[in-house]
Amino acid sequence: MQLLVYTPQVTPRIKYIFNFIFREVLRCDFELTSVSNQFITYNGPKFSYAEKPLNTELFFKANGLLLKNNIAEQDLAITDFGNERVPFAVANSALPFDIFAASFYFLSRYEEYLPYTPDEHLRFPAEKSLQYELGLLKTPAIDHWAVILKNLLLNKLGKIHFGSRKFEFIPTIDIDRAYNFKSSGIVKNTARFIRAIAKGDTERLSNMLTTGLGKKKDPFDTYQFLHQIHEKYGLTPVFFFLLSHKGDRNHDINIHPNDELLQQLIKNTQKVAKIGIHPSYASNSNVLKLKEEKALLDALLEKNIDLSRQHYLKLHLPKTYLQLIKAGINHDYTMGYASQVGFRAGTCTPFFWYDLQLEKQSHLKVHPFAVMDATLIRYLKLSPAQASMIVNELVESVKMVDGTFYSLWHNESLSETGHWKGWKEVYEKMMALSVVG
Structure with missing residues (x-):
């Protein structure tokens, strides 16, 4: 049966991140609803994503980021999750952090819309990213969390169909x-030749000569x-x-x-x-x-x-x-x-x-x-x-x-x-x- 997710308000941010996690990563069909009665009476696999649960259902606590429509500094409460440090910590939830808010924060590059000091090329520095700070940069964290979510749902809710994808x-x-050297023109190559002589760069001189004489392919x-x-x-x-x-x-x-x-x-x-x-x-x-x-x-x-x-x-x-x-x-x-x-x-x-x-x-x-x-x-x-x-x-x-x-x-x-x-x-x-x- 189709997975049903209850949330008090189906916002563009919620639609976006739930579609990405469930449809793109987990290949799982689902439906979002903000109608509590529809959710309560539904007999299939379901969970709620809200500030508090409706009843005794599987519940994931929302920290609030996905209900907003502005860009502002966030309370990045950090907690431990296995051997990882993760943001958007929450209590009394199926997971100790808001997996959906954290995923949206990373995927949307939310922090890059906030004030920062750019590098020499006016780029957002990797070392200023939350993933770098938490030691998560070398891991596809969202995909990793999605697999954990999948196993949790299968364990708690029973039969849900998840498709497969290949590496x-x-x-x-x-x-x-x-x-x-090829197609660089006489002026540019002459200047390079003079610089190579001045520096005593014999390898570069050899490459220029052999390339120019057609005895060797251009190094690039x-x-x-x-x-x-x-x-x-x-x-x-x-x-x-x-x-x-x-x-x-x-x-x-x-x-x-x-x-x-x-x-x-x-x-x-x-x-x-x-x-x-x-x-x-x-x-x-x-x-x-x-x-x-x-x-x-x-x-x-x-x-x-x-x-x-x-x-x-x-x-x-x-x-x-x-x-x-x-x-x-x-x-x-x-x-x-x-x-x-x-x-x-x-x-x-x-x-x-x-x-x-x-x-x-x-x-x-x-x-x-x-x-x-x-x-x-x-x-x-x-x-x-x-x-x-x-x-x-x-x-x-x-x-x-x-x-x-x-x-x-x-x-x-x-x-x-x-x-x-x-x-x-x-x-x-x-x-x-x-x-x-």
């Missing part, structure tokens, strides 16, 4: 610089390797291309979008992968530039591209998502941190963005990633061996809840040059983790 691995690749031309390893494990990757013309000169340094080599690369990649736009650093504050960059990719591939990931992960809520929607983007892959690995929104399950200012679910689907190559080497300063261990832990945490694991890599980090020596093996080991069993 999925989706590698994503950001192309900030398609090539290191790792596309054949990527296509082969993705095919080996039966994976469907997503490539995001930066197509910035006159962008931020310190951050948007890709080849000119009209370059024939770059355009051919994008067309060839489309044959073996999904393609998305990598909105430039400069476009984050200029929606017209965002639309221009997307239009270039649309025209090149003769189709509407509706996937994106922000360059430098420049995500400012709600502004960035509103701009993406205006530009015709339906799927975004920016949800993750630069300085820490883990699950920024508390989940490894794709979800529709909830606009806290309008108090409604949008049609923009968010695909959260768990790990980025630059995070491992630049921020956490890990060796390739240490990085592989962290990646393995993250993948296993997603496999435990049959979720979706998204990785974020760059073509250049597979070049086996400079500080990226040894990191190709990290990627190979990570791809092998896509195999279940």
Whole structure:
């Protein structure tokens, strides 16, 4: 029989988080009601979510967050739950914390609407997040809690149908610089050559000369390797291309979008992968530039591209998502941190963005990633061996809840040059983790 949930008021926030937990994560059909008599007389599996129970039913106490329609600092009462520290503690409830309020707080990125001190790129710092503070960032907490909720309901209410889902691995690749030396032009490469001589960088000099003479592939031309390893494990990757013309000169340094080599690369990649736009650093504050960059990719591939990931992960809520929607983007892959690995929104399950200012679910689907190559080497300063261990832990945490694991890599980090020596093996080991069993 269908699960019935009583709550005194069926708010947009309650609809949103209950739909996500039960339909998206647990694959369980349910109905919400605010009619107490309908709930009391119902003979099937049921529970209430309110300030106090109606009778002797299974009861989950609500802390009040989901009944509100404003954005304000919250009383984040912390309690212990197993070996975890969790927010929104409550008493006299089936669980010691409000699982639905806590999940909504994480998933909506509620804290990112509150005042905070941004990092150098004006991003919300991972270290300021509640998950980081509680030690929950490396766990898809919402998915984990949902499984606990499922087992509790089965134990207390008997037969409820829960569907199943399968672990999925989706590698994503950001192309900030398609090539290191090819298509860079004489002026730029001459300047690089002079700098390499001044620094005594013999490896860089050798790469420039051998690439220029056609004796060796450009170091950043790792596309054949990527296509082969993705095919080996039966994976469907997503490539995001930066197509910035006159962008931020310190951050948007890709080849000119009209370059024939770059355009051919994008067309060839489309044959073996999904393609998305990598909105430039400069476009984050200029929606017209965002639309221009997307239009270039649309025209090149003769189709509407509706996937994106922000360059430098420049995500400012709600502004960035509103701009993406205006530009015709339906799927975004920016949800993750630069300085820490883990699950920024508390989940490894794709979800529709909830606009806290309008108090409604949008049609923009968010695909959260768990790990980025630059995070491992630049921020956490890990060796390739240490990085592989962290990646393995993250993948296993997603496999435990049959979720979706998204990785974020760059073509250049597979070049086996400079500080990226040894990191190709990290990627190979990570791809092998896509195999279940």
